[in-house]
Amino acid sequence: MARRNLLPPLNPARAFEATGRLLSVSKAAEELSVTPAAVSRQVRTLEAYLGTTLLERAPGGRMQLTPAGARYLSELMPLFVSLREATLAVTGSRYGGNTLRIRSPATFAVRWLIPRLASFHQRHKDIDVQLTTSFQPLDFQREDIDAGIQLGTGRWPGLSTLQLIPNVLVPVAAPSLQIRSKRDLGKHSLLHSLARPDDWVLWLEAAGLRNIDPSRGMKYETSLLAYQAAAEGHGVAMAQKELVAKDLSEGTLVTPFDLELDRGDHTYYFAWATDRPESGALKAFRQWLSSTVKD
Template sequence: MNEIGSPVQSLPRPGRRLPPLLSLRAFEAAAAHLSFQRAALELSVTPSAISHQVRSLEDTLGQPLFRRLTRQLALTPAGQRLFDDLRTGFDVLEAGIDRLRRPPASQTVTLTTNAAFAARWVLPRMEAFRKACPGVELRLHASDTLVDLARGDADIAIRSGRGQWPGLLSRELMPERYAPLCSPMLGLKRVADLSKHQLIHCDWQPHALAPALWPRWFREAGIAQPKSPGGGAMRAPALSFSDESHAMLAALGGHGVALLSLTLSAPEIRSGALVQPFGPALDTGSYFVAVANGRENEAPLRAVWNWIVSQTTTGS
């Protein structure tokens, strides 16, 4: 543009002054093999056709490209220079065409998060992810063990906590709270009725800042631990799981009351398969998306980061 809104008139481009492509291909093949016969086999033509194309090229250039010896060909100095240039040019052209023929290479991003979040939040959204990030292959690392993003053990993480991790750039996604949840078939209404049902316990990792455990829940509820039907102290949890998804399945089956994530149990709460008979809900921090400092502008990581954030801001 020479002025705002005024397009520049493009100058006519002069045509390329090149010999016919067929003669150049014939010469390059013959020079590579130093044989019209083998060049003919490579290009699926006759030796006489190769000879004709090479002779035509020599006439066009006005100088010989081969010295024709008895049962042998040898390149002239001009022929050698042209062969070197053509070989380089054809190699570049072939590589460019090959890149166009190949499908775009997928970019793999490893997302690490805990097993429950992977199963309950990430996997149900995979179709949305494929539509939003068609060029990214997501590798899901589901483990409650923290990995070192700075060392490259994974590319991006969704972690729960306070979001203050050295060497990581993080953004808060959503607060996390845990509350007593159970099947409506239990008919649970009052805290005192907890003594009639099993408490379902789920293990927490040692690094958890504020684990949602039953003793903590009773403390924050400001009530004494209910007595068992026989009058003694309530027995220890009768069901214990290392995975929150399994604890949820037990609660859905009516096997007791579990302290479960309100975020991860949202579909079951909406459908009525699980109910929260009473509070309080325990604050366990928030979910954060995190990457190692310095990697936040890598295109595939940025695409995954933006998709994760979009899924929390749109209420998906």
């Protein structure tokens, strides 16, 4: 039985949000109760309006977000979640027992989780994942969420956790900057994430570069925006290597130096409240995450 369509009629932004979140035109069409051709047409309309490509095909035919698409999706997702919640509040309905509400930092959601979510949907077509983004600490007492992803040591009272990725810091920049030595950092802007204010301090200290002010340069709300600025040649960003792996493999970004700083257990964790019974949907998602991390 098809899910009830809870949002207003299809429009270009909504078509892109569903396609970008699911990384599939056919799955977006199924969710929106329209044809794949209609979804593709709306996405192309949005791209023409914005004057930029949001989605592209990778080798092998897999759909992926462009840097501009990733940034735009991270801004759209919270808006559509709020719209869904407002509609649900008016109708007094819920998605059903197989809805899983997950919150994640925007950078991790766009760079790591969303590209992998299609495989979860393939295995569990009966579970709807509702994903919101924020870099604020998880609060299961105040938020209507089942689980979340959080940066830290993974040792939080009342929460069970699963470590997701290693947190290895590397400076990244566009190849056009042609940075050849650590001294060249003084010629370029440092790009910072307000969500990770210590990364440049820690790396510069490990590199022994005490003559560079770690606080100078441009500051962005999230690492996602800092990575985009780096790819566009605006400076050097401090990146979590796992989250820029695709950019490095494709040459959109390069690592000018060999020094990598491993922050150990200070990384991203999947977390859920220990004082709540674990639903079947949450257990399935946790097991999928665990197998995905091991792969």
